[in-house]
Amino acid sequence: MGRAPCCDKANVKKGPWSPEEDAKLKEYIQKHGTGGNWIALPHKAGLKRCGKSCRLRWLNYLRPNIKHGEFSDEEDRIIFSLFCSIGSRWSVIAAQLPGRTDNDIKNHWNTKLKKKMMAMHNPSVQEDQKPHQATLLTVLQNTTSSSSSSPLSFTDSTINSYYHHHHHHNPLVSFTGSSSSSSLVSGNSSTSANSNILDSSFIMGPTQNQQVLGNMVGGEAASCSSSVGSCNNKQMCHVKAELKNVYGGGLHNYHRGGLWGENLLDYGIEEIKQLISSDSGSNFLFDEN
């Protein structure tokens, strides 16, 4: 059986795009748009390419306002922060970074940020160890104990200012803390003691509904180690449902009765710290298994 091919592979060119092909595709789309049908587009545009290939080329390279080149520290911070919140949902992360594509961010993560994170997580860690093996907790701890000049250190003001400036709403990472201490969670001993729990856990809201904030794509319990796309666990489905809320219903619907039982925006940074470092036996640290 198997899946039917999306196009006639025999008559389709593969590999790098030539400048001529780029020009054809760009010209066609600028004139006629995509028409909502990528499958038919290459034929109409006179290209011997798969529709998927055209779509990818357009979205990742030819589309106007695409930003190429170095990622700024601020972008790094945002990517890192969102990764901690929702995992490898590159398209969602890309939506928060105007001009960046999911592919771009994914590549950037895999080639740069992953290593930075591993270095922070454990300087002696082997290169081939997957970033998934780091926990949200350790990341946060490292993050917060780093100097503010670190590319991977966050400030609530940094993130807030970014979103206020660009998007008004940040559904996934919003801190209302006014403290300049720049930490989401303090790296205190109580959190350290819970690291093993967090290794295979999701961070849960303080309420009993046990909805998922998001996972750190970590650990076997999460079973999302290699592919979120193919991950069929219910946590991921839940994240997707929440994201749907975010983008479909807006921020205010997102947290209400959702992740935290109330709007996360209503929490100050200190309260968030408390939530995270609170009683290890509570539902806050909830091991799915």
Place this chain on the structure above:
DNA sequence: AAGTACTCCAACCGCTTGTAG
């Protein structure tokens, strides 16, 4: 200078999701 190892990124593959009929 030549060979090898490593890095980066464009592009591909195949699975999931959305939707029209």
Place this chain on the structure above:
DNA sequence: GCTACAAGCGGTTGGAGTACT
């Protein structure tokens, strides 16, 4: 509700470029 198809997505790969020995 079911099926088929297209779009979207995320993981993976291949090759070009660069660094190292």
